[in-house]
Amino acid sequence: MRTMIALGGVVLLTxxxxxxxxxxxxxxxxxxxxxxxxxxxxxxxxYRSKSPPAVIADPTAxxxxxxxxxxxxxxxxxxxPLAWALMSPTAAFAENVEERTIDxxxxxxxxxxxxxxxxxxxxxxxxxxxxxxxxxQLTNLNTGFHFHxxxxxxxxxxxxxxxxxxxxxxxxxxxxxxxxxxxxxxGDRARAAVPxxxxxxxxxxxxxxxxxxxxxxxxxxxxxVFNGLGASLSAVRHIVPGLASKxxxxxxxxxxxxxxxxxxxxxxEQQRFLLSLELAGFKTLENSPLRFVExxxxxxxxxxxxxxxxxxxxxxxxxxxGVALNLKEIFFKNSRSxxxxxxxxxxDYFQIPYTATHxxxx
Numbered sequence: 582m583r584t585m586i587a588l589g590g591v592v593l594l595t596x597x598x599x600x601x602x603x604x605x606x607x608x609x610x611x612x613x614x615x616x617x618x619x620x621x622x623x624x625x626x627x628y629r630s631k632s633p634p635a636v637i638a639d640p641t642a643x644x645x646x647x648x649x650x651x652x653x654x655x656x657x658x659x660x661x662p663l664a665w666a667l668m669s670p671t672a673a674f675a676e677n678v679e680e681r682t683i684d685x686x687x688x689x690x691x692x693x694x695x696x697x698x699x700x701x702x703x704x705x706x707x708x709x710x711x712x713x714x715x716x717x718q719l720t721n722l723n724t725g726f727h728f729h730x731x732x733x734x735x736x737x738x739x740x741x742x743x744x745x746x747x748x749x750x751x752x753x754x755x756x757x758x759x760x761x762x763x764x765x766x767x768g769d770r771a772r773a774a775v776p777x778x779x780x781x782x783x784x785x786x787x788x789x790x791x792x793x794x795x796x797x798x799x800x801x802x803x804x805x806v807f808n809g810l811g812a813s814l815s816a817v818r819h820i821v822p823g824l825a826s827k828x829x830x831x832x833x834x835x836x837x838x839x840x841x842x843x844x845x846x847x848x849x850e851q852q853r854f855l856l857s858l859e860l861a862g863f864k865t866l867e868n869s870p871l872r873f874v875e876x877x878x879x880x881x882x883x884x885x886x887x888x889x890x891x892x893x894x895x896x897x898x899x900x901x902x903g904v905a906l907n908l909k910e911i912f913f914k915n916s917r918s919x920x921x922x923x924x925x926x927x928x929d930y931f932q933i934p935y936t937a938t939h940x941x942x943x
Contacts, residue, residue, distance in 0.1 A: 608679050683931040691767045698776040701759040703779050708755065709787060716791040716918045729792075729799025736896045741882030748785065750854060752811030754930060756781030760819060763840040770819050778816035781865030782809050826863035831855045833879075833932035846886045853939075855932055857878040861910045875905040877937060 691697045734742030760777030764770040773885035785808035793800035811830070820824050833853045834841060842848040856879070878900070885896040913925035 586858050621810075630812075685783060691769070691772065693842040694776055697763055697767060698780060699774060700763045700773075701777065701780055704759055704762050705784060707782050712784070712788050712791075716788065725793055726793045727799045729801050731798075731801045731803050733803060734898065736898070740846065740849045741885050741896055741898050742880075743852055743854075743882050745803055747816075747849075747852065748804045748879060749807040749811030750832055750879050751788075752785045752808040752832065753780050753815045754785050754811075756812045756815035756931070760815065770825075771822075773776075774816040774819040778812040781815065782812040785812070798881075813876045823862065827859055827860065829857045829929050830928055831857055833937075835934050849886070850881075850883050854879045855876075855930075855937075857905065857932070859907055859910075863909055872910050873907050875907050875937075877903050877905055877939070879903070879939065899941050901939045901941050903937055903939030905932065908933065908936060 591751045595812045629762070641800050731744070732738035732742075733745065749851055756778045759780050760770065760773045763773035763777055786805065789800060789808070791803055792798045792804070814830055818828060818830075832857060833855070835853060837847060837851055839847075842851060855877045858876045860876070866872055877914060879902075880898070880900055882892045882898045883897065890896070909925045909928050913921050913928075916925060
């Protein structure tokens with residue numbers, strides 16, 4: 582159920598925040614403040630020289646006219662908007678300087694950690710409000726604050742550690758979402774990684790505070806540790822260059838006899854958590870058939886319901902390995918539609934059942 586709460590919150594905030602994305606994104610602003618009488622001026626153009634080519638035809642070794650035409654094609658002045666030249670005079674005479682100028686200005690504006698965190702504050706507030714609503718409706722907070730030692734991954738634990746990986750995944754999911762929102766506004770995903778992870782961990786800690794007042798649970802140090810591990814994985818994934826295109830942390834929900842269980846131990850038994858290595862993320866393999874393959878390692882638990890234990894069935898845990906199809910590479914690599922891009926992004930976090938084969942002990 583925790584995962585459904587986290588996913589619902591992210592989906593809700595994605596919908597809300599997308600509505601004002603254009604206003605929040607500095608790149609979406611136009612040249613405001615230009616009066617009508619100056620409009621004609623901004624329709625004019627200025628010139629800049631093209632950078633010389635690496636190789637220009639040698640007049641002594643080729644036809645002189647052809648050599649002159651080749652030289653002109655590479656060095657003749659080209660038109661650029663005067664508005665651009667006036668807004669950034671030096672940028673009008675350098676290749677790609679406009680992009681570098683914007684990037685430098687953004688880096689200067691969002692230099693502090695607090696300035697970057699502020700760009701995800703409303704999304705964080707929305708997730709907190711959603712969590713508060715769900716938690717207060719689903720549970721009775723009828724005890725005082727108390728701790729509860731839930732253990733880690735032992736067979737004697739209530740859920741064989743599946744609940745710990747659920748905490749890690751939720752912290753990871755919140756951090757990924759907030760990192761995307763902060764990067765959309767600041768233009769730098771790597772520098773958004775740490776503030777997003779801190780906020781994602783904070784949101785999970787806020788949710789844990791509700792558990793601290795529940796009769797059926799309590800404040801769990803183990804949960805807090807895995808909240809931090811999930812958020813940290815998100816940060817590392819974007820700080821290390823190229824890692825985000827190679828490594829995913831995913832959840833796969835395997836159907837049971839009832840389809841899908843919403844909560845309880847049956848719900849935990851359906852969950853398989855995966856670390857997936859995408860071979861398409863490696864330069865040497867990006868054009869080979871191996872780009873359609875992913876290598877996975879995962880964890881699952883089963884036979885740990887109260888009924889199973891009462892019948893003397895031994896709880897079972899598996900660390901398993903396998904291979905999967907890279908559906909993003911197969912179907913959505915060059916997708917330009919909103920639906921295609923949305924599905925492709927979702928496949929970074931959720932594995933579709935029966936699209937992978939895994940080796941288990943049994």
